[in-house]
Amino acid sequence: MPKIVDHEARRNEIVEAFLAVVTRAGMPAATSRATAAELGVGTGALWHYFDGFDDVAAAAYQRISERTNARLAASTAGRRGLDAVHAMLREIYPLEKETVEEAYVVVGFWGRLAANERIGAGKDVAGHWSVLVRDHLVEAVQDGELVPETPVDDVSDVLFAVGMGQQAFAVMRSPLSAPARQLSLIEHCLIPWRTPGFARSHDG
Amino acid sequence: MPKIVDHEARRNEIVEAFLAVVTRAGMPAATSRATAAELGVGTGALWHYFDGFDDVAAAAYQRISERTNARLAASTAGRRGLDAVHAMLREIYPLEKETVEEAYVVVGFWGRLAANERIGAGKDVAGHWSVLVRDHLVEAVQDGELVPETPVDDVSDVLFAVGMGQQAFAVMRSPLSAPARQLSLIEHCLIPWRTPGFARSHDG
Numbered sequence: 001m002p003k004i005v006d007h008e009a010r011r012n013e014i015v016e017a018f019l020a021v022v023t024r025a026g027m028p029a030a031t032s033r034a035t036a037a038e039l040g041v042g043t044g045a046l047w048h049y050f051d052g053f054d055d056v057a058a059a060a061y062q063r064i065s066e067r068t069n070a071r072l073a074a075s076t077a078g079r080r081g082l083d084a085v086h087a088m089l090r091e092i093y094p095l096e097k098e099t100v101e102e103a104y105v106v107v108g109f110w111g112r113l114a115a116n117e118r119i120g121a122g123k124d125v126a127g128h129w130s131v132l133v134r135d136h137l138v139e140a141v142q143d144g145e146l147v148p149e150t151p152v153d154d155v156s157d158v159l160f161a162v163g164m165g166q167q168a169f170a171v172m173r174s175p176l177s178a179p180a181r182q183l184s185l186i187e188h189c190l191i192p193w194r195t196p197g198f199a200r201s202h203d204g
Numbered sequence: 205m206p207k208i209v210d211h212e213a214r215r216n217e218i219v220e221a222f223l224a225v226v227t228r229a230g231m232p233a234a235t236s237r238a239t240a241a242e243l244g245v246g247t248g249a250l251w252h253y254f255d256g257f258d259d260v261a262a263a264a265y266q267r268i269s270e271r272t273n274a275r276l277a278a279s280t281a282g283r284r285g286l287d288a289v290h291a292m293l294r295e296i297y298p299l300e301k302e303t304v305e306e307a308y309v310v311v312g313f314w315g316r317l318a319a320n321e322r323i324g325a326g327k328d329v330a331g332h333w334s335v336l337v338r339d340h341l342v343e344a345v346q347d348g349e350l351v352p353e354t355p356v357d358d359v360s361d362v363l364f365a366v367g368m369g370q371q372a373f374a375v376m377r378s379p380l381s382a383p384a385r386q387l388s389l390i391e392h393c394l395i396p397w398r399t400p401g402f403a404r405s406h407d408g
Contacts, residue, residue, distance in 0.1 A: 028320050111316055
C-alpha cells in the first residue's frame with residue numbers, strides 16, 4: 001500500500017518542517033503559513049495531511065516525545081542510579097536551547113489540549129518517563145547512593161512534576177526557570193534521601 | 205473620564221462572560237463567539253475592547269490570578285505555618301472543580317504565551333505566590349513544626365513548581381493529577397523537614 005506510506009512520510013516532513021521553523025525562528029513564528037513555506041508548498045497543501053493546526057501541534061508533540069525517548073536511551077546507556085537520573089532529567093528539563101525550544105512546543109500543545117477537546121492527550125508520556133526515573137532511583141537505593149527507605153515513587157513523581165512546571169516557567173520567562181535554580185531544585189528533591197557520607201563520583 | 209471607566213467595565217464584563225462559559229461548558233467551548241453570545245452581542249463587538257482572543261485569554265489569566273489572590277487571603281486569614289501552607293496550596297493545585305477549570309484557563313494561556321510573543325507574561329504571579337508560601341514555611345520553622353535547617357526557599361519553589369506541573373497534568377488528564385496523589389506529593393515535599401514527634405493538629 002504505497003499510498004499510505006507516502007501519506008505518513010509527508011506528514012513526517014510537515015512535522016519536521018514545523019520543528020525546523022521553531023528551531024530557527026521560535027514557536028511564535030511557526031504558523032501554518034511558515035511551515036508550508038518551509039516545504040515550498042501552499043498552506044492549503046497541509047490540510048490534505050492534517051485536520052487543522054491543532055493536529056500538526058499534536059503530531060509535533062508526539063515527535064518531540066519520540067526524540068526525547070531516543071535521547072534518554074542514548075544518555076542513560078551504560079549509566080545507572082543517580083548518574084542516570086541526572087542524565088535523564090537533563091534531557092527533559094528546559095536547561096538548554098534545545099530543551100527550551102521543546103518546552104515551547106510542549107506547552108503550546110498543552111494549551112491546544114486545554115482549548116480543544118477533540119485533541120487526544122496521547123499516551124501518558126509523563127507517566128512513562130516517571131517510571132524510567134523510578135527504576136534508576138531503585139538502582140540508586142541498591143547501590144547505596146540513596147537510603148533504603150527512599151520513597152522512590154514519590155521522588156520520581158515530584159521530579160517529574162517539577163520538570164513539567166519548569167517547562168511552564170520557561171515559557172513564562174520566570175526567574176524560577178534559571179538553569180542553576182532548576183538544578184538546585186533537583187538536588188533539593190534528592191538530598192533528604194542521600195546516604196550520608198556516600199561519595200558522589202558519578203552524578204555531578 | 206466616564207468613557208475610560210466604561211471601557212474597563214466592558215472589558216471586565218467580557219472576561220467574566222468568558223469565564224462563565226468556561227465554568228458552564230468547559231474551556232473548549234469558550235470561543236469568542238460563545239463569549240459574545242453570553243453577553244448577547246455579536247462577536248465583532250468584542251474587538252472594540254480586545255486586540256484578538258489572545259488578549260481575552262491574557263485578561264482571563266489576570267482575572268484568575270486576582271481571584272486566586274483573594275481566595276488565598278481569605279483562606280489563610282488567621283492561619284499560620286503548615287496550616288496556612290496547606291490552605292494556600294488547596295487554592296492553587298487543581299484539586300477541585302473550580303481549580304481544575306482554572307487550570308484549563310491557565311494552561312490555555314501558557315499555550316498562547318508560547319505561540320505568540322506579543323502577549324506579555326504579566327507579573328511574576330508564580331514568584332509572588334512562592335514568596336507567600338515561603339513566609340508561612342518560615343512560621344512553621346518558628347513554631348517548631350519544621351526543623352530549623354529547613355531550606356524554606358527550595359521547599360517553597362518545589363511546592364510551586366509541582367503545582368504548575370499538576371495544572372499541566374490536569375489538562376493532560378494524567379493519572380498523576382488524581383487529587384489523592386497531588387496531596388501525597390505535597391506531604392512528600394514536607395516530610396523530610398517535619399520536626400520528629402511534633403503533633404499535627406492544624407495542617408490536616
